[in-house]
Amino acid sequence: MKTKVAIIGAGISGASIARVLSKYENLEVHLIEKAPDVGWGVSKANTALIHGGYDDDPDKYPTRAKLCIRGNRLWHRWVKELEIPHVWNGALIVATREEDFDELERLLERGRRNGVPEMRIVDKEELFHLEPGLTKEAIGALWVPIVGQIGPIPAVIAITENAVANGVKTHLETEVTGIRVENGEVKGVETSNGFIEADIVINAAGLYADRIARMAGIDYFEIHPRKGEYWIFDDDVPGPRRVLFPTPTPISKGIVVTTEISGHLMIGPNAQDLPPEEKENLATTREGLEQVWEGAKKLWPQLPPRSKVIRTFAGLRPEPTGGDFIIRAEEEVWGFINVAGIRSPGLTSAPAIAEEVAEIIQRDLGIQLREKSKWNPYRREISHLFMMSPEQVNEAVKRNPSYGKVVCRCNNVSEGDILEAIERMKLIGVKTPSVDSVKFRTKATTGTCQGSFCRPKIVELLAREYGVEPWKVTLKGKGSEIGVGDVKALLRGDA
Amino acid sequence: MFPRIPMLNYDVVVIGGGPAGMAAAVRAKELGLKVLLLDENDHLGGILPQCIHPGFGLHYFREELTGPEFAARLARKMVELGVEYKTAARVLEIKNYSDLEKVVVFTSPSGAYGVWARAVIYAAGARERHAFEIGIVGDRVSGVYTAGEAQTLMDIYGIMPGREVVIVGSGDVGLIMARRFALEGAKVKAVIELMPYPGGLARNVIILRDFDIPLYLSHKVVEVRGRGRVERVKVVKVDENLNEIPGSEFWIEADTLIISAGLVPNVKKLTAIGVEIDPSTGGPVVNDRLETSVPGIFVAGNALLINDLVDYVAEQGELAAEGAREFIENGGIGSRKWVKVEKGENVRLLAPHYLSGDRDVYLYLRVARPMEDVELRIPEIGKKMKLPVVKPAEMLRVKLKAEEIRKAEKLTVEVVRV
Numbered sequence: 078m079k080t081k082v083a084i085i086g087a088g089i090s091g092a093s094i095a096r097v098l099s100k101y102e103n104l105e106v107h108l109i110e111k112a113p114d115v116g117w118g119v120s121k122a123n124t125a126l127i128h129g130g131y132d133d134d135p136d137k138y139p140t141r142a143k144l145c146i147r148g149n150r151l152w153h154r155w156v157k158e159l160e161i162p163h164v165w166n167g168a169l170i171v172a173t174r175e176e177d178f179d180e181l182e183r184l185l186e187r188g189r190r191n192g193v194p195e196m197r198i199v200d201k202e203e204l205f206h207l208e209p210g211l212t213k214e215a216i217g218a219l220w221v222p223i224v225g226q227i228g229p230i231p232a233v234i235a236i237t238e239n240a241v242a243n244g245v246k247t248h249l250e251t252e253v254t255g256i257r258v259e260n261g262e263v264k265g266v267e268t269s270n271g272f273i274e275a276d277i278v279i280n281a282a283g284l285y286a287d288r289i290a291r292m293a294g295i296d297y298f299e300i301h302p303r304k305g306e307y308w309i310f311d312d313d314v315p316g317p318r319r320v321l322f323p324t325p326t327p328i329s330k331g332i333v334v335t336t337e338i339s340g341h342l343m344i345g346p347n348a349q350d351l352p353p354e355e356k357e358n359l360a361t362t363r364e365g366l367e368q369v370w371e372g373a374k375k376l377w378p379q380l381p382p383r384s385k386v387i388r389t390f391a392g393l394r395p396e397p398t399g400g401d402f403i404i405r406a407e408e409e410v411w412g413f414i415n416v417a418g419i420r421s422p423g424l425t426s427a428p429a430i431a432e433e434v435a436e437i438i439q440r441d442l443g444i445q446l447r448e449k450s451k452w453n454p455y456r457r458e459i460s461h462l463f464m465m466s467p468e469q470v471n472e473a474v475k476r477n478p479s480y481g482k483v484v485c486r487c488n489n490v491s492e493g494d495i496l497e498a499i500e501r502m503k504l505i506g507v508k509t510p511s512v513d514s515v516k517f518r519t520k521a522t523t524g525t526c527q528g529s530f531c532r533p534k535i536v537e538l539l540a541r542e543y544g545v546e547p548w549k550v551t552l553k554g555k556g557s558e559i560g561v562g563d564v565k566a567l568l569r570g571d572a
Numbered sequence: 573m574f575p576r577i578p579m580l581n582y583d584v585v586v587i588g589g590g591p592a593g594m595a596a597a598v599r600a601k602e603l604g605l606k607v608l609l610l611d612e613n614d615h616l617g618g619i620l621p622q623c624i625h626p627g628f629g630l631h632y633f634r635e636e637l638t639g640p641e642f643a644a645r646l647a648r649k650m651v652e653l654g655v656e657y658k659t660a661a662r663v664l665e666i667k668n669y670s671d672l673e674k675v676v677v678f679t680s681p682s683g684a685y686g687v688w689a690r691a692v693i694y695a696a697g698a699r700e701r702h703a704f705e706i707g708i709v710g711d712r713v714s715g716v717y718t719a720g721e722a723q724t725l726m727d728i729y730g731i732m733p734g735r736e737v738v739i740v741g742s743g744d745v746g747l748i749m750a751r752r753f754a755l756e757g758a759k760v761k762a763v764i765e766l767m768p769y770p771g772g773l774a775r776n777v778i779i780l781r782d783f784d785i786p787l788y789l790s791h792k793v794v795e796v797r798g799r800g801r802v803e804r805v806k807v808v809k810v811d812e813n814l815n816e817i818p819g820s821e822f823w824i825e826a827d828t829l830i831i832s833a834g835l836v837p838n839v840k841k842l843t844a845i846g847v848e849i850d851p852s853t854g855g856p857v858v859n860d861r862l863e864t865s866v867p868g869i870f871v872a873g874n875a876l877l878i879n880d881l882v883d884y885v886a887e888q889g890e891l892a893a894e895g896a897r898e899f900i901e902n903g904g905i906g907s908r909k910w911v912k913v914e915k916g917e918n919v920r921l922l923a924p925h926y927l928s929g930d931r932d933v934y935l936y937l938r939v940a941r942p943m944e945d946v947e948l949r950i951p952e953i954g955k956k957m958k959l960p961v962v963k964p965a966e967m968l969r970v971k972l973k974a975e976e977i978r979k980a981e982k983l984t985v986e987v988v989r990v
């Protein structure tokens with residue numbers, strides 16, 4: 078008999094857990110997500126760094142300290158197996174005052190304790206060799222070569238695709254509304270789409286992990302949102318080669334300046350604590366963005382004119398009571414595992430979190446896990462016209478002419494790329510067609526013009542492939558429809 | 573150099589099939605050049621097919637046409653002359669091997685090709701400024717569109733974008749979209765204009781009165797809020813220096829925000845090969861053949877500078893074609909004694925930037941602020957032109973005679989009160 082596992086939340090944590098648990102033949106894994114697609118929670122808007130593991134104090138935050146460095150090491154393998162867009166460009170934590178070196182020494186020491194390899198302090202000369210565009214105030218830095226960057230939502234998508242290929246069942250647009258517990262054991266989850274039976278329930282609900290825990294009667298922690306805002310600039314604006322941090326202060330890692338994997342200069346985030354009820358408040362603010370601007374300027378003085386911004390956005394960190402990750406099987410409720418308070422560096426830690434959960438299932442729940450003989454670790458990335466040489470385009474159009482047809486001009490995304498994305502959306506169970514689902518798989522609409530040329534065409538393709546009227550196609554799920562009817566609908570009064 | 577992709581051979585490749593590109597291709601063909609026009613859309617016409625209102629062609633065809641009609645006339649001319657063109661063909665890269673050897677790489681449903689060309693006419697149009705670029709903060713929700721995207725949704729795809737609309741920008745495009753929405757039965761709740769005067773032509777400003785649409789001058793939209801879709805937008809008043817006036821904020825409930833905040837020439841493919849850009853036009857620095865700083869690369873239409881009249885766009889296309897012919901015949905435009913044209917009082921931008929003095933030319937220019945009873949002057953040659961009103965929204969066009977140009981070392985254009 079198989080043990081049924083319900084994972085609540087298809088963010089980077091839930092998806093990674095699903096993938097790791099899909100290795101075992103005696104588990105039946107269900108991944109439940111309220112959003113129309115995977116990765117749209119906290120995992121959608123963050124700095125996208127695979128951190129170095131030197132930052133978390135092992136005395137204060139032992140789980141974070143342990144899982145961050147382990148996660149970093151695992152990502153080096155996962156990005157290859159799953160063909161996730163990434164770059165290993167290293168980070169510099171920059172000192173601008175003599176006393177900053179004391180802090181860098183402390184980080185170096187902490188990194189050594191956490192097991193971070195290859196870190197060292199570089200002098201001014203080497204620093205400018207590594208990063209010529211830095212502020213002239215810089216006098217040295219901590220150099221952490223193992224830091225990298227990935228596409229966070231593409232990562233969640235890749236991991237989910239691989240999990241599904243290995244037998245995981247997804248339930249998208251399915252909101253967990255209750256947890257059935259009988260005689261101190263979980264029996265399953267109530268959802269907006271009916272009851273899902275489960276012997277093990279894993280709470281990986283991000284900002285809502287406290288609410289889910291309370292559904293199981295567990296209330297020793299709370300999650301409050303901490304907002305961070307960002308600017309992204311056009312791809313012709315020069316950015317740094319490395320990830321640049323200021324020397325951290327006791328309250329913050331500071332505002333990062335980096336060239337994200339698509340080649341755009343990105344600056345952010347700041348940190349603003351919001352009241353617990355504002356878990357949906359993803360609005361950018363003038364004050365927050367100005368704070369980021371001022372912070373970034375200190376490291377990277379040649380910020381572009383404001384007219385070169387192509388997007389601003391905000392993300393919410395799920396800050397738990399106590400500050401450390403909460404990853405454990407709860408004793409009061411057999412079968413209920415919390416993966417809560419997964420704030421930064423949660424993206425980095427995710428693969429390690431997933432392995433930790435597998436261990437907990439064996440160790441604490443006493444379920445012997447049996448590996449599948451034919452587990453497939455690999456997943457192929459979708460086609461990207463922008464990565465093809467002209468010769469490769471000619472190979473691709475032989476299969477399908479739409480690979481030669483550009484839809485998104487700014488990023489050279491082809492109709493073929495988009496059709497493939499739609500096929501893959503259907504494969505993991507995306508039911509509501511949305512432009513964002515296509516955007517996160519193909520990069521269409523994320524360039525200089527922010528979709529004003531290509532969005533209508535993408536809407537047309539989604540409408541055709543999903544068999545809905547074009548105006549009913551959404552930007553990001555129900556309630557964000559592109560239109561209110563066909564032209565004349567308002568005049569006819571039937572909008 | 574591209575051993576494994578098919579190579580084609582032409583005298584001139586035209587990039588872009590809008591009015592600028594089509595006019596250029598037609599003229600190039602008439603001048604006896606072997607020409608290929610490439611456009612990424614499924615149809616010719618650039619943005620014209622979505623501009624279903626009248627107001628096109630009064631100068632060029634001496635008749636008032638709609639956008640699609642104007643485009644169809646040029647397309648018909650192309651077909652009659654047998655101009656070769658490909659649609660659904662996106663130029664990925666221009667490679668400039670030498671003055672007389674260029675390769676244009678494009679991709680299409682039949683694959684990727686390279687085209688050897690001696691000259692390139694770049695007529696790739698412009699893009700619209702979007703909400704992030706004009707500093708709007710808040711939620712990233714559905715219902716925020718640029719004017720051109722809303723126009724495409726309505727007039728190409730038949731999608732009605734929203735019911736209650738706020739429009740940012742009172743230029744012609746914003747005003748025409750206000751009318752378009754009103755005609756479909758939407759409530760246009762406001763047009764918000766940053767400047768103290770409307771940005772569009774008088775004939776379009778009347779639209780607001782006709783449809784009872786409030787116009788807020790000296791105001792700006794600063795924030796959008798909503799869950800899935802726009803629910804309200806925040807407006808604030810600005811003073812004469814365009815600084816926000818604290819306490820003047822108010823919210824307008826609406827489900828749609830249309831950004832019509834101006835266009836930016838599409839020049840990335842040109843900057844990639846080192847073409848010099850004029851920061852005031854956003855387009856390349858050109859001589860009177862519309863040749864850029866890279867020999868043999870010509871530019872026309874909105875890629876050169878933002879035009880409000882399609883007629884001038886077509887005219888620039890023809891001029892660029894003539895330049896290309898001269899370039900190919902003589903192996904270059906030749907190093908003349910170029911007369912530089914400079915911006916004087918109340919001139920915000922102008923093109924071309926260098927004149928040869930061996931032909932008559934049109935100068936295109938825009939003023940920085942509106943004025944009445946003024947004179948356009950070029951003091952070096954004693955030229956004066958009386959103008960009852962000038963507005964930044966209306967591009968001015970001045971003809972200069974070859975012999976006038978030859979008289980001067982440089983020319984300064986100014987617009988001053990008489």
Ligand SMILES: Cc1cc2nc3c(=O)[nH]c(=O)nc-3n(C[C@H](O)[C@H](O)[C@H](O)COP(=O)(O)OP(=O)(O)OC[C@H]3O[C@@H](n4cnc5c(N)ncnc54)[C@H](O)[C@@H]3O)c2cc1C
Binds near residue numbers: 120252423
């Ligand atoms: C500003 C910022 C910067 C960051 N930078 C970094 C960084 O550079 N590097 C790094 O390692 N980490 C970073 N992080 C942290 C990282 O983003 C998070 O730790 C990680 O994304 C958390 O993933 P998750 O899967 O736990 O949560 P989520 O991605 O939020 O996933 C939880 C999912 O649960 C779903 N859900 C919630 N309630 C229910 C319900 N009732 N029913 C069904 N589904 C439900 C949600 O819709 C969501 O999709 C940053 C975070 C922020 C906000």
Ligand SMILES: Cc1cc2nc3c(=O)[nH]c(=O)nc-3n(C[C@H](O)[C@H](O)[C@H](O)COP(=O)(O)OP(=O)(O)OC[C@H]3O[C@@H](n4cnc5c(N)ncnc54)[C@H](O)[C@@H]3O)c2cc1C
Binds near residue numbers: 610696
């Ligand atoms: C709402 C609105 C109302 C207007 N009203 C009027 C009016 O009433 N009267 C008037 O005279 N004018 C009007 N205009 C202005 C007029 O339409 C424009 O000035 C004119 O269309 C610009 O022409 P163009 O050829 O330079 O550019 P476009 O028409 O933009 O054509 C450029 C073409 O190049 C293609 N292209 C770009 N890059 C590539 C590439 N790499 N490979 C292949 N193809 C490429 C584009 O897809 C496009 O098809 C209006 C414009 C708008 C938006």
